[in-house]
Amino acid sequence: MMAQNDVLVAGIDVAKDKVDVCIRSLSQRQTFTSSPEGRRALIRWLRKHKVGKAAMEASGGYEREWAKVLRQDGIEGLVVDPKRVRNFAKSAGQLAKNDPIDAEMIAWFAETFIEARGQAYDAAREKLAQIVSARQALIDVQTSLRNRTEHSTPDVVQKMQNRLLKRLAAEIAKLEAAIAALIKTTPRFAELAEIIESVPGLAGGTSAGLIGAMPELGQIGNKVAAALLGAAPYDDDDSGKRRGVRHIQGGRRKVRNVFYMASMGAATRHNPVLKAFYDRLIAKGKEPKVALTAACAS
Known part of the structure; x- marks a missing residue:
């Protein structure tokens, strides 16, 4: 299977000392060391197979140098969410997990989802x-x-x-x-x-x-922004006439933590509009965290 627009995709599983790479559509696999020589060898190998896009998971910073090298050589380097890739693998029935399998799953994920294109490097x-x-x-x-x-x-x-x-x-x-x-x-x-x-x-x-x-700011609507932030309430327990409790989940945890603290101050002290909204929800019997989450997502 080719990716969107027939761009050949590679999946890269990044570790501290090496990377495992898979070009799933060609059934090609290779391992490269985390060194200048290893990075040059990776570029030669990807060029040989005419790869135009390479995806890797966020790996505590180890992925940055590999993404930088790819972009410098004109290959689109993407950093994708590890949780989404793992859930994708489970949905495909792939329960085993090791570096070569991870590289294949990353490639398959990037081939499947057009939104995996990610943001341009900045x-x-x-x-x-x-x-x-x-x-x-x-x-x-x-x-x-x-x-x-x-x-x-x-x-x-x-x-x-x-x-x-x-x-x-x-x-x-x-x-x-x-x-x-x-x-x-x-x-x-x-x-x-x-x-x-x-x-x-x-x-x-x-x-x-x-x-x-959040590089998407200014290019997306309020609902999408709330989802990316992880402040959007999801109806994950509705069935028939039953309406379950809404929960927030996913999103970008670190930025949500920063925004949560700021919203707490805004909703309870500094922002008249949010404070009035927050107070109305509390008056209706909402839990403080529920009211605060609603203020974050509003």
């Missing part, structure tokens, strides 16, 4: 996303350390924690300055940030997270 957005991710990682450490300071500890431990907290605050401030500078000097980011931050309760951290993690 170096500025990738840089922004990485800085935003680094900032959030430091904030997580900062929060954990602050929680520890609430408990009684020896003076030497308290002093160490205070030093670390000061250093973390300084490093977070540096990253926030870098994020602000990148957004300011990138016109399309600056335009989006202005729109997002015009909503009371949404500030620079939220806008940076949304811009970095």
